[in-house]
Amino acid sequence: MKFSFWPQPTQSFTVMKQLGQHIEQTGWDGLWLADHFMPDADDTNQPWPEAWTTLAALATCVPRVRIGTLVAGNTYRHPAVLAKMAATVDHISEGRVVLGIGSGWQENEHQKYGIPFYSVPERLKRLDEACQVIKGLFNSQSVDFDGEYYQLDGAPLVPKPFQENLPLLIGGGGEKVTLKITAKYADEWNVWGTVDTLTHKMKILDQHCETVGRNPADIKRTAVALLFLSDDAAFIEGIRKNSQRAMIAGNVSELRDIVAAYAAAGVDELIIPDFTLGLDCNERKMATLDQFINEVATVVK
Secondary structure (H helix, E strand, C coil), X not given: CEEEEECCCCXXXXXXXXXXXXXXXXXXXXXXXXXXXXXXXXXXXXXXXXXXHHHHHHHHHCCCCEEEECCEEHHHXXXXXXXXXXXXXXXXXXXXXXXXXXXXXXXXXXXXXXCCCCCHHHHHHHHHHHHHHHHHHHHCCEXXXXXXXXXXXXXXXXXXXXXXXXXXXXXXXXXXXXXXXXXXXXXXXXXXCCHHHXXXXXXXXXXXXXXXXXXXXXCEEEEECEEEECCCHHHHXXXXXXXXXXXXXXXXXXXXHHHHHHHXXXXXXXXXXXXXXXXXXXXXXXXXXXXXXXXXXXXXX
């Protein structure tokens, strides 16, 4: 099982670089960035650097771990442009990029930047076509595509990605449509969730794979959960009662059991955000990350 890190996107590049170099040196496997332009909140003045340019820069100074978007909003860029960007960063990183993509959900940034938001069904239809465009550009000399939303006329992608198969990750847990799109096109899949959530949704994904004639084992499964690592039992109990997002919470022994359960359920990679650990390279954050990778992750690593 792999373990990756997801830093808060509001942090400066200097901090991102320091965090990336630290997790690389301490044994983590990957670094993921959120692809948004602003917060999903009223504070529109909060700094929020762009994800793909940040990834390109990190690729030059964090030379070992996998890097990717969790996930790129399909509505923000034409999929052919996104494929070109991912292939370029893949060369900069010498083959470490994962192209994570989703249908897009954050309405306020669409409104602020004048990006059409569309209905949920239309965003999902666009995602389906975008996956076809991206996979075609990665794998074919040129691509003709005449979709409802995207059209390509002998489109090239030169150079191809550095990797023979640059992984396409699809993020989302919608059971009727998103997981079916995942079954058709994805090399990897990601969702926020507890062990129970992952177990349930992976069964649905496997059913979609059977429907479309895909081997479920061809799709790596990745999960995200907030981290609360503490010996304070009262604090952990309060977190468990009040958290609105998927989380893993407990002392080292409890977290080892939880992580082992993710692995037993079939999760290939667990992604840990620093959203609960504060900004910058504060002492508590660094100590928690080190304790997690050295004392918790070792149960399955």
